[in-house]
Amino acid sequence: MMTFFEKQTNPLDQAHHMGNLMVDNMYTSGTAGKKFFTHLKENDTFLASRCKKCGTTFFPPRLYCEDCFIEIPEEDWKEVPAQGTVRLFTIATLNTFGEKLDEPKVIGMIDIEGTDGAMLGYIETDETNKDLIGSKVKAVLREKKDREGTVKDIRYFQVL
Ligand SMILES: [Zn+2]
Numbered sequence: 001m002m003t004f005f006e007k008q009t010n011p012l013d014q015a016h017h018m019g020n021l022m023v024d025n026m027y028t029s030g031t032a033g034k035k036f037f038t039h040l041k042e043n044d045t046f047l048a049s050r051c052k053k054c055g056t057t058f059f060p061p062r063l064y065c066e067d068c069f070i071e072i073p074e075e076d077w078k079e080v081p082a083q084g085t086v087r088l089f090t091i092a093t094l095n096t097f098g099e100k101l102d103e104p105k106v107i108g109m110i111d112i113e114g115t116d117g118a119m120l121g122y123i124e125t126d127e128t129n130k131d132l133i134g135s136k137v138k139a140v141l142r143e144k145k146d147r148e149g150t151v152k153d154i155r156y157f158q159v160l
Contacts, residue, residue: 032063035077037149044141045079048115052076059117080114082139083160086132087111087118110137110157122156136160 008014029037032049039047049072050057051065059080064071089108095101106123123137137157147153 032061036061037151037153039079040141040153041147041149042144043079044082046082046112046139047077048080048112048117049077057115057117059112059115060119078114080112082141082154084110084112084118084137084157086123086135086137086157089123089132106132108132108137108157121154123159124156125159132159 036047039045046059047061048057048059049061049063051068051070051072053068053070054065056065056067057078057080058065058072061077062072087109089106092105092107093101106125108121108123109118110121111118121139123132124140125132137159140155140158141147142153142155
């Protein structure tokens with residue numbers, strides 16, 4: 001007999017139904033995220049926030065330092081260039097549905113200059129055989145008139 005306290009390690013031991021569900025998700029960027037994207041809509045730079053106590057510069061910016069448990073006030077937010085260095089990258093040949101892409105896409109983790117943070121982004125390059133780790137890249141943004149204040153305003157990163 002199973003009790004509520006019995007450790008269950010295999011979900012298939014329970015009554016189950018196998019299948020796929022299509023689920024729509026909505027993610028809100030929060031107060032700091034909204035400030036970041038509002039800035040990006042009108043500027044060609046990123047915003048970061050710096051904890052005065054430990055010196056960590058957060059990218060994406062945060063309202064609080066999770067290590068020091070202190071608020072990061074307005075005056076400790078700063079503009080940083082929309083560029084950075086490729087920390088790691090991969091080359092995708094399939095889309096999220098497992099279908100083959102017409103062209104491979106390079107996706108990288110970019111350490112954003114002047115911060116301790118990073119972001120994922122597409123990297124445009126003609127040289128898919130090249131080791132991009134350590135390459136300097138710059139964000140290519142949508143035209144200002146077309147920006148929506150979302151992550152899609154960052155079209156891709158271009159190798160400098
Ligand atoms: Zn801190």
